[in-house]
Amino acid sequence: MAARDFHHDTVKTALIKDGWIITDDPLILKIGTRNVLVDLGAEKLIAAERGAAKVAVEVKTFISPSLVNELEKAWGQFFLYNRILKKQDPLRQIYLAVERNVFETFFQEEVGQLLLEEPGFRLLVFDAKIEEIIQWKPQINS
Amino acid sequence: MAARDFHHDTVKTALIKDGWIITDDPLILKIGTRNVLVDLGAEKLIAAERGAAKVAVEVKTFISPSLVNELEKAWGQFFLYNRILKKQDPLRQIYLAVERNVFETFFQEEVGQLLLEEPGFRLLVFDAKIEEIIQWKPQINS
Numbered sequence: 001m002a003a004r005d006f007h008h009d010t011v012k013t014a015l016i017k018d019g020w021i022i023t024d025d026p027l028i029l030k031i032g033t034r035n036v037l038v039d040l041g042a043e044k045l046i047a048a049e050r051g052a053a054k055v056a057v058e059v060k061t062f063i064s065p066s067l068v069n070e071l072e073k074a075w076g077q078f079f080l081y082n083r084i085l086k087k088q089d090p091l092r093q094i095y096l097a098v099e100r101n102v103f104e105t106f107f108q109e110e111v112g113q114l115l116l117e118e119p120g121f122r123l124l125v126f127d128a129k130i131e132e133i134i135q136w137k138p139q140i141n142s
Numbered sequence: 143m144a145a146r147d148f149h150h151d152t153v154k155t156a157l158i159k160d161g162w163i164i165t166d167d168p169l170i171l172k173i174g175t176r177n178v179l180v181d182l183g184a185e186k187l188i189a190a191e192r193g194a195a196k197v198a199v200e201v202k203t204f205i206s207p208s209l210v211n212e213l214e215k216a217w218g219q220f221f222l223y224n225r226i227l228k229k230q231d232p233l234r235q236i237y238l239a240v241e242r243n244v245f246e247t248f249f250q251e252e253v254g255q256l257l258l259e260e261p262g263f264r265l266l267v268f269d270a271k272i273e274e275i276i277q278w279k280p281q282i283n284s
Contacts (some may be wrong), residue, residue, distance in 0.1 A: 032252030036210055068176055068222075076218030080210075083256045110174030114225045 011059050011097050011124075012046055013131045020048040020055075027056050029084050036084065045081065047092070053140055054092040056085060057124060062102045068111060075115055082120065093140070095124040100134055153201045153239050153266075154188055155273045162190040162197075169198050171226050187223065189234070195282055196234040198227060199266060204244045210253060217257055224262065235282070237266040242276055 012022055026044030029036040046057045058077060064070045074096055082094050098107065103125045106112045115121055116137070125134040154164055168186030170177065188199045200219060206212045216238055224236050240249065245267045248254045257263055258279070267276040 031256070034210055034251070034253050036253070072218035072222055073215060074218065075222055076214035076216065079221070079260065080214055080217055080253075080256060083260065109176070111176050111222075114173070114222060118221065118225065 007059050007061050007097075007099065007128065008044065008046070010128050010131050011057060011126055014126045014133045015046070015048050015057065017131065018050075018133050020050045023047045023049055029081060029088075031084050036080070043077075045094075054089070055140070056081065056089075056092055056094045057097050058094065059097045060102075062098060062106060067106050071106075071111060071115060075118070078121065093122060095122045095136065095140075097124040097126055100125055100127045103134075149201050149203050149239075149241065149270065150186065150188070152270050152273050153199060153268055156268045156275045157188065157190050157199065159273065160192075160275050162192045165189045165191050171223060171230075173226050187236075196231070197282070198223065198231075198234055198236045199239050200236060201239045202244075204240060204248060209248050213248075213253065213257060217260070220263065235264060237264045237278065237282075239266040239268055242267055242269045245276075 012025065015022065024045075024047035027047035029045070043059050046059070048055050048057065058074075058081065060070065060074045062070050062074075078094060078096050085092050085094055103123070107116060107123075116123065123137045125137070126132065127134055154167065157164065166187075166189035169189035171187070188201070190197050190199065200216075200223065202212065202216045204212050204216075220236060220238050227234050227236055245265070249258060249265075258265065265279045267279070268274065269276055
C-alpha cells in the first residue's frame with residue numbers, strides 16, 4: 001500500500017475514533033468548469049461531521065525529498081480549497097493533517113513555522129502508530 | 143530554450159524597458175537551514191529596483207497540462223516567499239508574473255479569480271511578443 005493511501009486510511013480511522021462520521025471520501029471540489037481534485041497524485045479530501053461541526057481534511061505525507069516543495073504545494077492547496085469551501089460550503093473548515101513525526105521535526109523548523117503562522121491556516125496532527133488524532137490547531141468546537 | 147527560461151528572460155527585458163534595474167538573478171531566499179529555491183525546476187526569482195521601489199518577481203508559465211496544479215504551486219510559492227521577504231527584506235514586494243494570454247484566459251476563470259481575490263496577492267502581466275509589462279496589480283509606486 002502506498003504511503004499516501006496508508007495515511008489517508010489512518011486519518012479516517014483516527015477521525016472515527018474521535019467521534020466523527022465520514023460523509024464523503026473523497027470530497028470533490030468543483031470550481032467553474034474545473035474539477036479541482038482530478039489531478040493524478042493529488043491527495044483526496046475527507047469530509048467528516050461531528051455534531052454541528054463539519055471539516056474537510058487534507059492528508060499530507062511530507063515524504064518527498066524536497067520538503068520545501070511539499071510545503072509550497074500543501075500551502076497552495078490548503079488556501080485554494082479554503083477559498084472554494086468559503087464560497088460553496090462556508091461552515092465547513094479545512095484542516096491539513098500531518099503525522100506527529102512531521103509536526104515534531106519539519107514544522108518546528110523556521111520554514112514550517114511560516115505556514116503555522118499564516119492567518120487562517122489550520123492543522124490536525126495525528127499519530128500513525130496508534131491511529132489517533134493528537135491535536136487540532138486551532139481547537140475545533142463541536 | 144525551455145519555455146521557462148524564455149519567459150524568465152522576457153520578464154527581465156520587460157522590467158529593464160520599464161525603468162527597473164535588475165539587482166539579483168536569481169534572488170536566493172534562505173530560511174533556517176533551508177535554501178528555498180534549490181529545487182530542480184523551481185522558477186527563479188528576479189530582484190529589481192526602481193527608485194525606492196524593490197520587487198521580487200516570480201515568473202510562471204502555466205504550460206502544464208494541469209493548470210489547477212500550477213495554480214496551487216504558484217499560490218503556495220507566492221505566499222511562502224512573501225512571508226520570507228516580510229521577515230528578511232520587508233520593503234521588497236513580491237509579484238507573480240504571468241503572460242497576457244494566461245491572464246486573459248485562465249485568470250478570468252472562477253478558479254483563477256480566487257487567487258486574484260486572495261488578500262496580499264500581487265500580479266504582474268507581461269506581453270511576451272513585445273517584451274513589455276502590461277500591468278501591475280496592484281499598481282506599483284516608485
